[in-house]
Amino acid sequence: MRIALFSDIHANLPALEAFFDDVEKREIDAMYCLGDLVGYNIWPNEVIEEIRKRNIPTIAGNYDYGIGRNSNDCGCAYKTDEEKENGAVSIALTNTLINDANRQYLRTLPAHLRVEFQLNDDKFNLLMVHGSPRRINEYLFEDRAEKSMIRIMEQADADVMCFGHTHKPYHRIFETATGDTPHFRHAINLGSIGKPKDRDNRGSYVILDIGENTSVMDKESVSVEFVKFEYAIEKAARAVEESILPNTYADNLRNGF
Numbered sequence: 001m002r003i004a005l006f007s008d009i010h011a012n013l014p015a016l017e018a019f020f021d022d023v024e025k026r027e028i029d030a031m032y033c034l035g036d037l038v039g040y041n042i043w044p045n046e047v048i049e050e051i052r053k054r055n056i057p058t059i060a061g062n063y064d065y066g067i068g069r070n071s072n073d074c075g076c077a078y079k080t081d082e083e084k085e086n087g088a089v090s091i092a093l094t095n096t097l098i099n100d101a102n103r104q105y106l107r108t109l110p111a112h113l114r115v116e117f118q119l120n121d122d123k124f125n126l127l128m129v130h131g132s133p134r135r136i137n138e139y140l141f142e143d144r145a146e147k148s149m150i151r152i153m154e155q156a157d158a159d160v161m162c163f164g165h166t167h168k169p170y171h172r173i174f175e176t177a178t179g180d181t182p183h184f185r186h187a188i189n190l191g192s193i194g195k196p197k198d199r200d201n202r203g204s205y206v207i208l209d210i211g212e213n214t215s216v217m218d219k220e221s222v223s224v225e226f227v228k229f230e231y232a233i234e235k236a237a238r239a240v241e242e243s244i245l246p247n248t249y250a251d252n253l254r255n256g257f
Contacts, residue, residue, distance in 0.1 A: 004032075007205075008195055032056065038064060038098065064109060068104075120215050131164075173187075182217050183217065191206075208224055
């Protein structure tokens with residue numbers, strides 16, 4: 001089974017449209033969205049409606065959680081006063097733009113999705129979260145201590161854990177064991193469709209390949225492909241500049257951070 005997973009669109013309609021154009025050229029069996037549909041640009045309703053009309057299973061991101069409850073707190077970890085001020089403008093605008101039906105949709109999104117495969121006379125669990133299984137807005141960066149990552153995944157019973165939130169894609173494999181039997185766990189950050197922060201301004205998503213021989217005992221039996229795609233960045237950036245949003249967000253799109 002080939003599964004496309006994407007996250008962190010952040011109201012960037014041109015990026016989402018380009019993603020759909022790209023993924024529709026590939027042989028995909030299932031598709032999941034790991035949240036943060038809204039915030040930081042002017043198309044929250046349009047993005048939500050594109051997701052909804054395709055019936056894509058979707059979980060709530062921290063921004064979706066806040067907007068769904070008409071809150072002025074997006075659960076974002078802003079580091080400076082300027083970032084906090086800019087963030088306040090973004091969430092205020094998003095709360096103004098969002099319509100009632102789409103706010104209700106965001107409010108009722110699930111926190112996690114779990115898919116259990118029955119392969120090789122054993123189960124194989126795929127867990128999809130936004131930040132972490134513990135908190136919707138917990139950041140699992142690439143340099144997170146291995147012991148911490150293993151503990152999080154073991155407690156969540158996740159053999160493959162896919163997530164977003166940091167906007168920086170990576171794939172880490174951890175080996176644990178039960179007696180003499182190895183057990184490999186995969187932590188996969190999808191990156192971001194519409195607000196990348198890895199200094200690559202292209203959108204990012206993942207294709208996960210689960211085959212009939214996939215097993216927790218074979219780390220090579222899970223295939224993870226990171227896909228980067230071009231989109232109309234200037235259209236998205238100009239939309240920011242022509243709105244009340246801070247121009248910093250347009251610069252972020254152009255520079256990929």
